[in-house]
Amino acid sequence: MQTKVEMRSCAERGDGIFSTTAFKAGDTIMTGIIQEVLKGNHSHASQIGENQYVFHAGLISKVNHSCNPNCGIRVNDMGGHDFIAMKDGSSDEEITFDYAMRNYGIDHFPEECMCGSSNCRGSVTGWQALSDDKKKEYQDFAAPYLFALDDKIRDQRENN
């Protein structure tokens, strides 16, 4: 079943993306279509590689961060980031993902996190700041280059 989403206003947090249908864990909620390849980072960019940033078409750049997200990322055949449900959800639920699933470090977001979840980290942090447990939880839902970068940094440390 095709999941449908739409943009709605969510008070103090600006706009958000909401599902208008129920969804199941593993469903593709949004398909990532790369609109433009960028020369550097930007507040609405998606990081898809160590030094690769793109704009996704459509509503993907409007999806809000949560420290307790209902979606994660999977790279599709076109190199874009599909949003995949990590758990079942109901219609009218806000679609969220953890920015750390996509960004190694966070350059462009306000320090304070407003996600309101019980396990909120307090600030929007990147992949490099996540605990090993969290990285394991996100294993199938984070951009592959993040794992490659972790490995690279570990190798560099061991070789010095």
Ligand SMILES: [Zn+2]
């Ligand atoms: Zn949070």
